[in-house]
Amino acid sequence: MRNPFDTDDRRSFREMVTKFLETEIWPHVDEWDEAGGYPQEINEKVCELGVFGFGIDEKYGGLGFDDQFMRKDVSVEMGRSSAGGLFASVGSRNIMLGPLTELANEEIKLKALPDLMSGKKGGSLGITEPGGGSDVAQMKTIAHRDGNEWVLNGSKTFITGGMQASYFVIGARTGKEGLGGISLFFVEADTPGFTRSAIDKKMGWWTSDTATLYFDDCRIPADNLMGEENKGFYAIMKNFNYERYMMGAQMLGMAKRCFEECVQYSQDRKTFGKSLIEHQVIRHKLADMSAKIDAMDAYLNQVAQLMNDGEMPVAEISKIKFFCSECLESIASEAMQIFGGAGYLRGNAVERIYREVKVMAIGGGSKEIMKDLTVKQLGL
Numbered sequence: 001m002r003n004p005f006d007t008d009d010r011r012s013f014r015e016m017v018t019k020f021l022e023t024e025i026w027p028h029v030d031e032w033d034e035a036g037g038y039p040q041e042i043n044e045k046v047c048e049l050g051v052f053g054f055g056i057d058e059k060y061g062g063l064g065f066d067d068q069f070m071r072k073d074v075s076v077e078m079g080r081s082s083a084g085g086l087f088a089s090v091g092s093r094n095i096m097l098g099p100l101t102e103l104a105n106e107e108i109k110l111k112a113l114p115d116l117m118s119g120k121k122g123g124s125l126g127i128t129e130p131g132g133g134s135d136v137a138q139m140k141t142i143a144h145r146d147g148n149e150w151v152l153n154g155s156k157t158f159i160t161g162g163m164q165a166s167y168f169v170i171g172a173r174t175g176k177e178g179l180g181g182i183s184l185f186f187v188e189a190d191t192p193g194f195t196r197s198a199i200d201k202k203m204g205w206w207t208s209d210t211a212t213l214y215f216d217d218c219r220i221p222a223d224n225l226m227g228e229e230n231k232g233f234y235a236i237m238k239n240f241n242y243e244r245y246m247m248g249a250q251m252l253g254m255a256k257r258c259f260e261e262c263v264q265y266s267q268d269r270k271t272f273g274k275s276l277i278e279h280q281v282i283r284h285k286l287a288d289m290s291a292k293i294d295a296m297d298a299y300l301n302q303v304a305q306l307m308n309d310g311e312m313p314v315a316e317i318s319k320i321k322f323f324c325s326e327c328l329e330s331i332a333s334e335a336m337q338i339f340g341g342a343g344y345l346r347g348n349a350v351e352r353i354y355r356e357v358k359v360m361a362i363g364g365g366s367k368e369i370m371k372d373l374t375v376k377q378l379g380l
Helices: 008-035 041-048 068-080 084-103 106-118 232-268 280-308 314-344 349-362 367-377
Strands: 122-126 142-146 149-160 165-173 182-188 194-198 210-221
Touching: 008 041, 008 068, 008 084, 008 349, 041 084, 041 106, 068 084, 068 232, 068 280, 084 106, 084 122, 084 149, 084 165, 084 182, 084 232, 084 349, 106 122, 106 165, 122 149, 142 165, 149 165, 149 182, 165 210, 182 210, 182 232, 232 280, 232 314, 232 349, 280 314, 314 349, 314 367
Parallel strands: 122 165
Antiparallel strands: 142 149, 149 210, 165 182, 194 210
16 A cells, blocks of 8 residues: 655665665575574674664764654564564664663763664663563662662563673662662673573574573663663653554564465465465455555554654554554464465464564563553543
8 A cells, every 4th residue: 555655765765675685684584593593794784774773863873863654664674574583683772772872871872872873782671570571660670879880680581682782771670669760771791790591492583582681789880870860661661662663563564474475375376276366265365464454554654654743642652563463463374374284384484474473462562551551541
């Protein structure tokens, strides 16, 4: 469906990203997925495109401008590549860049941002803990001031990109219980008292590195506090809004790839003397998939324009997150039905996307939390 907000600049940017992914990533997705990793230089190649530089000043290696439609296009094409695990790891820097750019002091920004923008070093956001995920207000990791240092104790888990990251933005409790006692800190991977271990045997995102982080009397300079003490929750929530929107866009890309694969397969596959696509039941499945894809796309475009206008429509972003995940669940399931036994074999995009649907409905805030947040935002 035509995007009425499209421009020549957006189209050119999208075509550049698409060409790179189809040339440099698509041919290797199956191989890297089975290997459980990817070459380090991919980080730098992806970052060279500038896809993580939106809203970041050029002096730090950013683009010097922002555009939500271009952000959307990047995520759509990453989703369409079916390389979910790869872009979970490469893109883990993206969900910590907002707080780092807006809250860190100049010394930290000059040190970390050029490394992150170039892909030479990775970064991750540490919020989720073993005892709680979406319920950020129950955070147990603590930080207390000791002279000119902060001392962190606790742990974080399910941290995407956490094994290869050099820089972290970490949430820790510095005050009272609840939302008002959380602060954000900049932590480097070589800091004494910081360790990490890999989380393996995941259902999907095999290519991504996922970690549990440990802080045992981990001492960092007092200046590594990012923003105001006890005000970190509000920065986290703003960051989550961008993450949730981008996950919606990625799910759109995954849905598009499922549809493309189904069209091609149903044209090639013959049953009962005719192509699969000539059977009415298959044609109806494709019609339903296409309608859901158009609805996802239209929703994302409308909200992108609102965000470009300076709004942060929390309710709509929350609805995008759960709506897109439910659409993708349906589309991926139908794609598996169309592929039949062939879809159950490893080494194809439909099988991989089907495995990775569920993490999209959980990560960044579960769909149940998103629905609850939506109703609250509606004042009900």
